[in-house]
Amino acid sequence: MRLDLLLAVAVVLVSSGITVPSYAEGNHHHNSTSGGQGGGIASVYSTDSGRSTARGGRLNPGALTAAHRSLPFGTAVRVTNKKNGRSVIVTINDRGPFVRGRVIDVTPAAASALGFSGTTPVNLEVAR
Helix, strand or coil: CCHHHHHHHHHHHHHCCCCEECCECCECCCEECCCCCEEEEEEECCCCCCCECCCCCECCCCCCEEECCCCCCCCEEEEEECCCCCEEEEEEEECCCCCCCEEEEECHHHHHHHCCCCEEEEEEEECC
């Protein structure tokens, strides 16, 4: 399926209120809609040079992007750090994280904007 068609279908599904899977810590059957909340643990990407994303580009540690297991590439997600209330909107361009309990991997730039290093508890919301 063409990527632009897939993204268009995803936008229609999300905007119509159809649920999108989210992997909240301890509850792998939680659903998050375009206005709903999902949560779990966020981690920071490894900054290995030359690493490619699942979408096909190079990982840019300075970009506000992230990896999620199931959200469509190009989805804008508001990530809110539960410890300090800071939030940032990232664009999904990769798959992961593949560590149990973690719901999103963010770039070092996004982690800096959120005020954490390593891991932190977060809420996720698909941005409109």
